[in-house]
Amino acid sequence: MLTIENLEVSVEGKPILKGLSLTVEAGRVHAIMGPNGSGKSTLAHVLAGREGYEVTGGSVRFGEEDLLAMEPEERAQAGLFLAMQYPVEIPGVANMYFLRQAINAIRKARGQDEIPAAEFMRKVREQAKLLGIGEELLKRDLNAGFSGGEKKRNEILQMAMLEPRLCILDETDSGLDIDALRTVADGVNRLRSPERAFLVITHYQRLLDYIVPDVVHVMADGRIRRSGGPELARELEERGYEGLLGTRLAA
Amino acid sequence: MLAIKRTRRLDPDPAFAATFRALAPRLPGSADAALARVRAEGFERFAALGIPTRRDEAWKFTDVARIANRPMRPAAPVELPLERVLPYLLGGPRARRLVFVDGRLQPQWSHTGGLPEGVIVESLARAAETRPVALAEALAGLDDGRSFTALNAAFADSGAWIELPAGVVLDAPLQLLFVATGGEPPVMSHPRCILRLGDGASLSLLETHVGLGEGAALGNAVLQLALGPGARLEHDRLELLGPASALLAKLDGSLAAGARYRQTTVVLGGALVRNEHEVRIDGPGVECLLSGVAVPSRGEEADTFVRIHHRAGGSHSDQFFKSVVEAGGHNAFAGKIIVHKGAQKTNAYQKNDNLLLSDDSEVDTKPELEIYADDVKCSHGATCGELDAAALFYLRARGIGAETARALLIHAFAAEVIGRLGDPTARALAEQRLLARLGGGLDPALAASVIGEAA
Ligand SMILES: Nc1ncnc2c1ncn2[C@@H]1O[C@H](COP(=O)(O)OP(=O)(O)OP(=O)(O)O)[C@@H](O)[C@H]1O
Numbered sequence A: 001m002l003t004i005e006n007l008e009v010s011v012e013g014k015p016i017l018k019g020l021s022l023t024v025e026a027g028r029v030h031a032i033m034g035p036n037g038s039g040k041s042t043l044a045h046v047l048a049g050r051e052g053y054e055v056t057g058g059s060v061r062f063g064e065e066d067l068l069a070m071e072p073e074e075r076a077q078a079g080l081f082l083a084m085q086y087p088v089e090i091p092g093v094a095n096m097y098f099l100r101q102a103i104n105a106i107r108k109a110r111g112q113d114e115i116p117a118a119e120f121m122r123k124v125r126e127q128a129k130l131l132g133i134g135e136e137l138l139k140r141d142l143n144a145g146f147s148g149g150e151k152k153r154n155e156i157l158q159m160a161m162l163e164p165r166l167c168i169l170d171e172t173d174s175g176l177d178i179d180a181l182r183t184v185a186d187g188v189n190r191l192r193s194p195e196r197a198f199l200v201i202t203h204y205q206r207l208l209d210y211i212v213p214d215v216v217h218v219m220a221d222g223r224i225r226r227s228g229g230p231e232l233a234r235e236l237e238e239r240g241y242e243g244l245l246g247t248r249l250a251a
Numbered sequence B: 001m002l003a004i005k006r007t008r009r010l011d012p013d014p015a016f017a018a019t020f021r022a023l024a025p026r027l028p029g030s031a032d033a034a035l036a037r038v039r040a041e042g043f044e045r046f047a048a049l050g051i052p053t054r055r056d057e058a059w060k061f062t063d064v065a066r067i068a069n070r071p072m073r074p075a076a077p078v079e080l081p082l083e084r085v086l087p088y089l090l091g092g093p094r095a096r097r098l099v100f101v102d103g104r105l106q107p108q109w110s111h112t113g114g115l116p117e118g119v120i121v122e123s124l125a126r127a128a129e130t131r132p133v134a135l136a137e138a139l140a141g142l143d144d145g146r147s148f149t150a151l152n153a154a155f156a157d158s159g160a161w162i163e164l165p166a167g168v169v170l171d172a173p174l175q176l177l178f179v180a181t182g183g184e185p186p187v188m189s190h191p192r193c194i195l196r197l198g199d200g201a202s203l204s205l206l207e208t209h210v211g212l213g214e215g216a217a218l219g220n221a222v223l224q225l226a227l228g229p230g231a232r233l234e235h236d237r238l239e240l241l242g243p244a245s246a247l248l249a250k251l252d253g254s255l256a257a258g259a260r261y262r263q264t265t266v267v268l269g270g271a272l273v274r275n276e277h278e279v280r281i282d283g284p285g286v287e288c289l290l291s292g293v294a295v296p297s298r299g300e301e302a303d304t305f306v307r308i309h310h311r312a313g314g315s316h317s318d319q320f321f322k323s324v325v326e327a328g329g330h331n332a333f334a335g336k337i338i339v340h341k342g343a344q345k346t347n348a349y350q351k352n353d354n355l356l357l358s359d360d361s362e363v364d365t366k367p368e369l370e371i372y373a374d375d376v377k378c379s380h381g382a383t384c385g386e387l388d389a390a391a392l393f394y395l396r397a398r399g400i401g402a403e404t405a406r407a408l409l410i411h412a413f414a415a416e417v418i419g420r421l422g423d424p425t426a427r428a429l430a431e432q433r434l435l436a437r438l439g440g441g442l443d444p445a446l447a448a449s450v451i452g453e454a455a
């Protein structure tokens, strides 16, 4: 589904991703772990199409398409979703209005009719309830004044509503209390299906206890340095990055 | 050597005098000597004051002569089909209203029935017959040194006389709708409204200025407000002009102790829309909240000029004006808070936030404080920024196209003011016009239905 080959990305002339390769197949959950500043969010942003990153080498294919040639909205319409590490607060844009705009934009791009109002409401209520999001939060402006945990839940709500093919979660677990972590993980697990793939960026083994990955990658200095099964995450927990990779990591 | 006179005033175009001579015998109340004299004096005053240029400090940012100092004609009666004005009839089924087209009352669309005893709602032409002396006094009573106010006194053709006696609360809104059809030479109209609220009286006023079509027109409006002790006025103003029309609106208000005045002005369209506010706070416990948003683009100019006089202490005023300027638009804001000597315990705030969306657009802002008392809380501030790139990306990353995402964010910025419109129908019309202006295919019905269902 997603094929990244030798991706090189710079920010303001400074190389961040230095030849990163990664293949994610449909139905699978890949976890990416790596020290602060190793380039995890950069990878997530480049995949989602955020401006300010210069791709200096390599390629990314999403299904049959050249992902890097697409606009951010086209990527989303093609089924890519990024749950952001720092969801943006947008006062003045109502959460529900935004969500319905997003769903309809995606449906329109796929040649489908707009979602009927009643169906939309039913689905939103159902998903919100599962994620422990109150009516009050739904009525508020998009992420405006949301707590850290509320923002993360709202990201998963959007993910559930937009039904993407590829879900990228950038530290969705950070800032969540233990119960919320469970709720959010359950939300992700409900979405697991043979057609859908996940790229889960996290610092903590705990999330991977709930969302059990098929593959774990360790990223450092802009590259995937090791890949393995779920046991790699546990090994990492015990030994730390330097112990695992056997090198001193530049700060 | 050539002497170049850097003049602050220009002589009015001779067509004004010719038009006034021709029209004076037919203006409302011309049969009344006192009124006729006040009109003639108004015209003389206008001629003496001349048309301000940008060297006049009060007109520093916009060139009004370009628009207002040329031959114009008073309007001839026009027949408009109802569907042209229907979208602008606001306030719901119980609203009362006076509708004017090119300075003439349209009785077929106006109605003011069922008013409580003692309430007066009359068109200006009617007031010129029923109370010529009072009208003459009112016209003569406002000499603010402003040439367009004097011009309005001379030509006042439309508008209204509105009075609520003490204690009367009108629960349905009152709309004053001014429609201008354009043409060449431009059509001018001069609405004058006099509004007096007695002690504790309360009114929701919807003032709507609409330009139909592409033709040129000039509206020169003056509104004189007097709120008695504890009176309340909720004043929603929509100014939706055509690309060649202009509106110069002057508001002169005095607020007695405990009065509450909330005004929200939304400017969507117009070659030049100038809103002047001069409000005097004459007692303690007054709340005066002025908000506005303008969205000038493609050569349009919006100019807001505010003077708030705290002449008594213990009152609160707040100015909150925004603009969204794009594609060669120009927004100007000049606001001043004057806290007079002895007006202690005054709270006065002023904020002007601008969204500048293209390099060829322009924003001028001049917030000022003049404080002659020592125990006050006053602040002012101005900002000028672009759309938030992180927010744009966030929306696009959810599948929303760039143009729609942009429209959503601009709407969000403007909606903070539009949301202050007290009347839901006024709010809906402003929303609809804003979204149409922004493009991006945003559907106002969708917003309404989602909000409706969630509520
Ligand atoms: N806009 C930017 N300008 C300058 N440097 C940047 C920018 N974005 C990222 N970087 C740098 O790129 C490097 C990688 O950052 P990135 O956010 O991808 O790390 P990360 O792996 O997600 O870290 P964390 O675990 O702390 O979230 C860091 O050194 C960061 O400072």
Ligand SMILES: [Mg+2]
Pocket (backbone or CB within 6 Å): A040, A041, A042, A085, A170, A171
């Ligand atoms: Mg990160």
